[in-house]
Amino acid sequence: MKTYSVAVIPGDGIGPEVVNESLKVLKAMEDVHGGLKFVTKEFDWNCSYYLKNGRMMPENGLEQLREHDVILFGAVGDPAVPDHVSVWELILPIRKQFEQYVNLRPVKLLRGLESPLRYKSHQDLDFVVVRENTEGEYSNSGGLTHEGTPYELAVQNNIFTRYGSERIIKYAYNLAAKRSKKRLTVATKSNAINYAMPFWDEIVKEVGTNYNVETQLYHIDALAAYFISRPEEFDVIVASNLFGDILSDLGAATVGGLGLTPSGNINPEKKYPSMFEPIHGSAPDIAGKGIANPIAQIWSISLMMDHLQMPELGELIVNAIEEVLENTAIKTPDLGGKNSTEDMGNAIVSQIYKLGL
Template identity: 70%
Template sequence: MQHISVAVIPGDGIGPEVMEEGLKVLKSIEEIHGGLRFEWDTFDWSCRYYLKHGRMMPENGLDVLREYDVILLGAIGAPTVPDHISLWELLLPIRRTFQQYINLRPIKLLRGLESPLRHKSHEHLDFVVVRENTEGEYSDMGGRLHRGTPYEMAVQNNVFTRYGVERVVKYAFNLAEKRRKRVAAATKSNGINHTMPFWDEIVREIAARHPDVRTDIYHIDALAAYFVTRPESFDVVVASNLFGDILTDLGAALVGGLGLAPSGNINPERAYPSMFEPIHGSAPDIAGKGIANPIAQIWSISMMMEHLHQPELAGLILEAIEEVLAERKVLTPDLGGKASTAELGGELVRKLKALSEKF
């Protein structure tokens, strides 16, 4: 029997609602695979916690999380707490302390869905973005000077280290070797004249070690356009923290919206827990209405299964999602249906159990 410890952080807004459905899937996986047991603890760290305690998590929060195999996150953020507090006091410390330097986001049009791109279908939209997740444009270096005066100024420094860039680019190329052997790297070296040429140099150095992988380096503005006009040309896209963040939201829009977009914050060396989450945010406008789409949360659990060396279970979860989408009988309002979060989650669990008979 393999016991897997899971730290569960439902978070804010629709986070607890979609997490509840995700945990139902974990229970189903235990029934399907008799040799797996998930032992989870739930932590109420959130903006509500901040308003009560003055911090997003306890002082020893990271030490607590360190002991788990994986982390499941629902969503963080609320109108009552500034984003720079909720993000910088919970999500980013987890990513950085646990060296989750790979942010992995699939851009895949699932069966049963149509892309807003008129002439693009499932075979055209199936790639993955590897986003650098711990440095780059989201570094905590800079500050404000002369606040409240006419000559007030703000400085934000980008930080690109050889170590940080090399490891994310190596990961992207190794992933491409297992897929369709194509890497596209995002840059803006024509306008950002220090960090981006440095990024490009490292991409070319590592590309030279993978002669069988086709490598293209695109300026970010052109790359965003190509996501729309020729997404079928992409296999693995590697990008800095900011560029990857923007590209993956665009990619999610091309394949059905943020309600369908999962992500993994990965520590490839497994020295620390990796974290899996939807990228849709806390959606306070629909929180508590019971209509949030739980698919991104459940797909993130499929990614977690892949990370835990359970590719068959990962594929089974994704197949269940596609079957339910293709049947179009139980869908939340964002997908054109009238089902509640719990109804869609329940249907996904039923489909998962039905498909498991061939597992």
């Protein structure tokens, strides 16, 4: 029996609702595999915790999480707490302290769905965005001065290190080398960001000499346009923290919305636990209504299975999701249906058993 410990942080808003459905999928993985056990421990760290305790997690929160093999995260954010507080005191410390330097975000048009890009097929929309996850534009460097005066000044520094840039670019090249197109697209903006981006581009060229992979460098503005006009060109895309964040959300929009796209915050060396989550937020406007789409959260379990070196289970989850979308009438409101979060979760679990047993 192989046992994995899973730290579960449901978070805010719709987070607990979609996480509950993903836990059903973890149980189905145990039943289908036979020799597998997931031991979960839930942590109530969210904006309500902050309002009671003045912090998003305990002082030893990271030490508690480090005891686990993986982390399952729902969503964070509530109107009662400023977003920069909830994000910078919970999810970003986890990403940074656990060296989850790979943010892996697949962009795939699932069977049974139609892209808002009506002229693009399922074959056209199937790529992955590899986002640098620990430095770049989301580095905690800068400050305010002369607050409250006409001379108030905000400084926000971007930090790009050779070490951080090399490791994410190498990861992206290794991933591209394993895929059929063997093509890597690199997001840059070296024509305007005249220090960090030429530095990034040069590292791409240095690392790329070690791989038999076609490499394309595009300025971020043109690349965003190509996501709409010619997404079929892409296979693996590597980008800095901010650029990867924006591109992957744009990619999600092309395949049906944020409720459909998962994310893995990966420490490839497995020195620390990796964290799996949807890319959508806490959606407080629909929290408690039972209508949130759980597909992105459930799909994040597929990424978790891949990380734990059980790709056959990861593939099973995606196949089950597609079976529900293609061959049943189950649809949550964001997909034009009237079914609940629980309806969708139960339907996917049912397909997992049907396909896997």
